[in-house]
Amino acid sequence: MKNFLIFLLLIFGGLFSAIVLKKNSDSGKDTRPVLKVFAASSFISQWGPGPWLKEAFEKTCECRVEFQDGADSTILLQRLKSEGRTGGADVVLGFDQYDLELAQQGIEWRKLSLEDVDFDERVRSVLVRSPLVPYDWSLLSFVVRKSDFSVLPKKLDDLMKPELRGQIVMEDPRTSSPGLQFLLWLIQLKGEEKAFQFLAAFNQQLHSYAPSWSTAYGLFQKAQVKTTFSYVTSPVYHLVEDKSTDVIALEMAEGHPAQFEFGGVPATCRNCELAERFLALVLSKEGQKVIMEKNYMFPVVNGVQEGTVFASIPKYKMTELSVIPSVSDRERILKKWAALRRGE
Amino acid sequence: MFVAFFESVKYVGHLLPISFLRVFLGYYYLQQALARFQGDFLTRPRLAAQIGEALPNLQVPDWYRVFLETVVIPQWQVFAFLILGLEFAISISYILGYVVRPVALIGMALSFYSLVLSGPQYEDLFKTFIAIHFVMAWIGAGRCLGMDYYFFKRRRGIWW
Numbered sequence: 001m002k003n004f005l006i007f008l009l010l011i012f013g014g015l016f017s018a019i020v021l022k023k024n025s026d027s028g029k030d031t032r033p034v035l036k037v038f039a040a041s042s043f044i045s046q047w048g049p050g051p052w053l054k055e056a057f058e059k060t061c062e063c064r065v066e067f068q069d070g071a072d073s074t075i076l077l078q079r080l081k082s083e084g085r086t087g088g089a090d091v092v093l094g095f096d097q098y099d100l101e102l103a104q105q106g107i108e109w110r111k112l113s114l115e116d117v118d119f120d121e122r123v124r125s126v127l128v129r130s131p132l133v134p135y136d137w138s139l140l141s142f143v144v145r146k147s148d149f150s151v152l153p154k155k156l157d158d159l160m161k162p163e164l165r166g167q168i169v170m171e172d173p174r175t176s177s178p179g180l181q182f183l184l185w186l187i188q189l190k191g192e193e194k195a196f197q198f199l200a201a202f203n204q205q206l207h208s209y210a211p212s213w214s215t216a217y218g219l220f221q222k223a224q225v226k227t228t229f230s231y232v233t234s235p236v237y238h239l240v241e242d243k244s245t246d247v248i249a250l251e252m253a254e255g256h257p258a259q260f261e262f263g264g265v266p267a268t269c270r271n272c273e274l275a276e277r278f279l280a281l282v283l284s285k286e287g288q289k290v291i292m293e294k295n296y297m298f299p300v301v302n303g304v305q306e307g308t309v310f311a312s313i314p315k316y317k318m319t320e321l322s323v324i325p326s327v328s329d330r331e332r333i334l335k336k337w338a339a340l341r342r343g344e
Numbered sequence: 345m346f347v348a349f350f351e352s353v354k355y356v357g358h359l360l361p362i363s364f365l366r367v368f369l370g371y372y373y374l375q376q377a378l379a380r381f382q383g384d385f386l387t388r389p390r391l392a393a394q395i396g397e398a399l400p401n402l403q404v405p406d407w408y409r410v411f412l413e414t415v416v417i418p419q420w421q422v423f424a425f426l427i428l429g430l431e432f433a434i435s436i437s438y439i440l441g442y443v444v445r446p447v448a449l450i451g452m453a454l455s456f457y458s459l460v461l462s463g464p465q466y467e468d469l470f471k472t473f474i475a476i477h478f479v480m481a482w483i484g485a486g487r488c489l490g491m492d493y494y495f496f497k498r499r500r501g502i503w504w
Contacts, residue, residue: 001503003495004443011433015425019386 033063035274038076039263040094041069042295049287049294057281063274073099080266081106090275093135093263093282096177098184100130100262101327108267112276117283122318123260123300132264135282136297138231139256139316140181141249142168143217148226155253156189156198159227165205167226169216172209174334176216177259179209182229183337184330185257185319192333199340209341232256232316233296236309255319261297352493359488363441366485369476370438373451377431385424392420398461430454438480441490445503448481 035057037050044050044067054065073095080089095103103109109131119127123134142159144152153159159168171179186195207225210216220228232249239245263282265275281287288299292310305311325333353360384390395412402409416423430450437447452474459470479485484504486492496504 001446004446004503007437007443007447008429008433011436012429015381015429015432018381019425022381 030064033271033274035061035063035065035090035271035278036068036088037065037091037093037278038068038079038089039092040073043093044069047294049291052290052294053278053281053287056286057278061274061277063271065278073103077102077107088270089266090269090271091263091265091278093261095132095262095264097126097260097262097324098177098180098330100132101324103132103262103264104130110265110267110269110272110276112265112279114283118302120298120300120302122258125320126260130262130264132262133279133283134260134300135263135279136288136291136295137258137260137300138233138297139258139318140178140185140229141232141252141256141316142227143220143230143234143247143249144227145223145246146248147246152248153250156186160201160205164226166207168205169207169219169225169228170209171213171216171229172211173337175211176213178213178216178229178231180330180334181257181259183333184325187333188257188319189254196336196340199337203341231259231297232313233298233310236313237296239309249316251314251316255317258318260300349489349491349493352488352490356488356493359483359485362479362483362485363489365476366438366441366444366480366490369473369480370435372435373431373438374435377428377435380428380431385428386421389420391424391427392417394461395420402460404460427454427457437486441486441488441492443503444486444490444492445481445484448477448485451477451480 037044039050042048050067054067057063057065068089076092076094077099080092111131112133114127114133123137126134142153146152153161153164170182171177173179173183183195183199186198189195190198207219210219213230216228217230217234219225220230227250230249235245235247235249238247263279265272265279269275282291283301285301285304288301288304289308291297292299292304292308298310299305380386395417399409399412402412404412431454434447434451434454437443455470455473455477459467459474462470484492484496487496487504492504
């Protein structure tokens, strides 16, 4: 018993000393405030815009920028709700327009002053929807290799041709934002009943449903399929990286759905003034140029695309955003989609 | 003591697989404890948040719920220090094979606490941990390739 008590005493004594030593050594370290930015992995990875924004901001802010990988938007929202102020998120990036309702349930956001930002006309329509601010966007379409087609599809019904059977890969709308965009776009175009009738036939044309955009696009890049649903900016990637003009985004007669990515400053921020300055950098022309070039998405402000390869992208017709379905309505639609997939 | 450490293989060699399991578990606890020490377990109310989140769904007696709410959550720093200290104690004890029996009882208590507070996805893990700690205590796992053999040989008793 005596040995046991001495052992415990030594362990706790050692731990106490270690804590004191750690505190002393930490106090001599960097004392600048830390700006915590929660963002998607693609944003903060070395090929994303995160590292440039961090470097540029740290030059002027007298602070350190720390990125936290937010995985996906659902997990990010859960973390924000459960951790609140203790989580320490100052800036959050990576929601799309369908996350806005969830993002405002139980989380308060700071109202940002955006008077000085010269937003693109097509982005202004989403600004009024929430206190969160869009920082990039793109239209979506079917991306193809011109060389695979003698006649390019021009409307959705053209995708039902026999030569495309098993040649289309789509994203699962339950796990992927482009997949959800396609499903809701279809419902907006055709109405729910007809959209599901179309889907029942369209599913026969598919190679598979991929869990994410990257998996679907990977299959397209490896030429295992002839087309996938992606961003109209995706061909720019092939133009820049592969010097290839063979990949194009189809221009659909029905128009194209848009995806906007949003960011914001939660009311529980610790370095709120720095957070707002960081978002201002994200929305500045320099920041937008980097986001455009690294994320392959359109900038939300005017005067950035001009003189770049992005200016050569044709002006696709945007399907106007109708009412965004509520979370419960979306769940119902996804359940219906899953039932259709199971063949019920 | 050094001679006794290796001599134990000769006399209680049948416990060698158990001592491997003991050292492995000690290493696991050491990793856990070091990650917590280097992270923010002691500086941020992670423990309080974890208990706060688990409380509404906890199937525990009322007195324990009150204890968690009124004592542990407000004093989270003291309890975080205790938990971390006990994890270090388990890890060092298991790796050295010293005072394994009483420490295994602490390990059971700590695993039970984790079982109550963690979600269902960790239920099997912590139940298995409780069973392993119990076996360690029952067998006296520090007697093979451990310092406990030295004391067991000289003093006997239930502590070794």
